[in-house]
Amino acid sequence: MTSGDRLWGVVILILGGVYLFEGIRIPPAAIGDPLGPRIFPTILGFLMAACGAYLVVRPEFRGAQPVLVRRSLLQVLILFTLLLLYAISLPWLGYLLATFLFMGSVALIMGERSFSKGLAISAAFSSGIFFLFTRVLTIPLPLGLLKILGFN
């Protein structure tokens, strides 16, 4: 499937081009070495664009390329969305609650059928990690809603 590589070539060419364009636009510094911050990005952007162009012209043929299956791609995207939701909700839901919900729903996607078992394991795990980090290692984790309830 050479078309896969060709498509990647285009993506990489664009990535390199945009990066190069942004690199050239880095303003000259008032102090230190004026052109310094621009040199390295310019080289990188140029090389990346060149690699992309090469892939477009000479895509590497390799028998049966692994292809993206629509069904699995959909699942990957669902999990990705869950990860983003977790990241965004973490600061205000607090570590305990957000992690509890997150772990439970990931296990559900991964094929867990028993609801009560899911509940128990996510509860045990999220509170275990919370205790290990905040109490044993004294690394703070966001309290979120718990703070309103008066815990600290």
Add this chain to the structure above:
Amino acid sequence: MADTLQQLLFGFTIALQPINILYAFLGCLVGTIIGVLPGIGPAGGMALLIPLIYGKSAASAIILLAGIYYGAMYGGSTTSILLNLPGEAASVVTTLDGYQMARQGRAGPALCIAAIGSFIAGTVSVVFLMFIGPPVAHFALRFGPAESFALMIFGLSTVSSLAGRSLMKGAISTIFGLMLATIGLDLPTGLQRYTFGIDKLMEGFDIIVAAIGLFAVSEIFMALEEISAGTLERVKVSRIWLSFQDFLQSLGAIVRGTFLGFIVGAIPGAAHVTASFFSYTLEKKFSKNPENFGKGEIRGVAGPESANNAAASGALLPLLTLGLPASTVTAVLYGALLMVGIKPSPFLFQKNPDVIWGLVASMYVGNVMLLILNLPLVGVFVRILSIPPRWLLPIVLTISFVGVYSVHNSALDLILASLLGLIGYLMRKFDFPLAPVILGLVLGDLMEQSLRQALMISGGEVGILFQSAIAKTLFGLAVFVVVAPDLLKKLRGLRRKEKS
């Protein structure tokens, strides 16, 4: 020689005091835990425990902190092997073959060889530290900006040419890593680059965020796909202990990794990550069947793990012999020395023999301790794999994410890790190797700084990069590793033609 041995005996009288044995044990234990947990690296772990050293004797304090340091180097391999989750940047390389071994049911031997390799490298490199320390430190000091730049070009070219199946895709991965490294504040000038107005990006792209995203998160995407296709099978553990044959096979890799790691570790800035990458590529290059690498080759675990631990001793070298911290970890140690009232200087060995020789002796003690601590744990760790995937995977995700979050206490890092997970998934699908991205990210900053420093020294003259013998050799080697595979193929083709 006799003098050194006498000094070492004196060191043991300090290291074997019950209180110091206790500190060494505590350091090793905490270090192992920190190494296993992703996110908090050795430097962060040591910094966390600095309050504990207030009011301790200088020798005890330094023994405790050094224990954390090499304990973390041991522990980092565990999750890399079991879960494809690198605990710290240096164990990224271990995932390549270690995780494959685990999937074939050989997690036990992989963990054993990592522990034994680390033990041998740790112990032997302390001997190096004592006897050939000063000359190596002086050699390392000859690495100016131009030489460092050449070294990094060499490192990146070996990794691009050997990590994947295609040189072009390896190069693309490497450049992608270097690009990620340029995101953030440009320190010499204070300019923001590629931050797109997001303030949090000024701090730059953390290596742990990238390593966890690219390796662990993408691994979970891959596993999810296998679950939905119904092809994911639980790993069957075939054996827990290492066979003698496995050990013999790995011994050469361990010895080479130890030498290489110690020297690379002593070079300022290059550090453990480079050492383990170099060892991996060396093993692959000189192996009779390089195609086994990346598919569960035990030498691909033994070499890098040894190099990584030998580099930990090597990195202490500039600090102990010259009084200069050459890496983040040794900078924390430097600070700790100051706190307990010792000014690091080239005269540490003469002025504070109790601290230095106590430390050196405690490294022997600590290495034995780590081996005793880690080998029995192999059986426990291997059992983790018998957790059904539908629970193991969410647990791995949660632990990785708490690690990522704890780096900067920032939810943005979680988003970045998820994004890189998706990118990593696509890269795997289309045969782009992941490891060069990490090495590019690790070296990018340093590479750019050394390039700019060199150009500033010469006033913009590019020739400075190729002046010294060291730089010329390294550039030559870099070209060689890129061209060699093709040349070899052509030579073999010619020979075949002659025969027929």
